Amino acid sequence: MEPLTEHRHVSGPVVYGFLRLVNIPAAREAALEQSLAEYCRRHELILSGLFTERVIEVTSAAFTALMDTLEVPGVYGVVLPSASHLGPKAIAQVRGKRITETGTHLLMARKRTPGPARRRPPGSSGCRQRGHGPVPVLETDS
Numbered sequence: 001m002e003p004l005t006e007h008r009h010v011s012g013p014v015v016y017g018f019l020r021l022v023n024i025p026a027a028r029e030a031a032l033e034q035s036l037a038e039y040c041r042r043h044e045l046i047l048s049g050l051f052t053e054r055v056i057e058v059t060s061a062a063f064t065a066l067m068d069t070l071e072v073p074g075v076y077g078v079v080l081p082s083a084s085h086l087g088p089k090a091i092a093q094v095r096g097k098r099i100t101e102t103g104t105h106l107l108m109a110r111k112r113t114p115g116p117a118r119r120r121p122p123g124s125s126g127c128r129q130r131g132h133g134p135v136p137v138l139e140t141d142s
Helices: 026-042 061-069 089-101
Strands: 014-020 046-053 075-080 105-108
Touching: 014 026, 014 061, 026 046, 026 075, 046 061, 061 089, 089 105
Parallel strands: 014 046, 014 075, 075 105
Antiparallel strands: none
16 A cells, blocks of 8 residues: 555645845844744745845845746745735835746735724623524524
């Protein structure tokens, strides 16, 4: 009987990480790097390298190097903590488009939730309370 895939040494798709770290403390940088590594581990991806941008310029050596690397055959995609790591909105849109035009995937470790965040009223515990009113009953066929 053949062993299951989980019991074989199988290498996952190759991805590269990209971080935009301008004036970020070392502890935050380490946490972001760790979050990308953990995301890749959970999704069975091979994090082959990490490009870090530390300047506030439209073109940077880190992004240029990332784009050059994406031309290597067999690269699955780029993983980011969030879209903001591509830069301000206008720059992020252009960069995201450039990445996907190479045929690679753009993966976000933290996805943006749609719509505004819900705020709880002051004094609420955030727990749902069960009502004591009537409960509608679905008609059943007999």
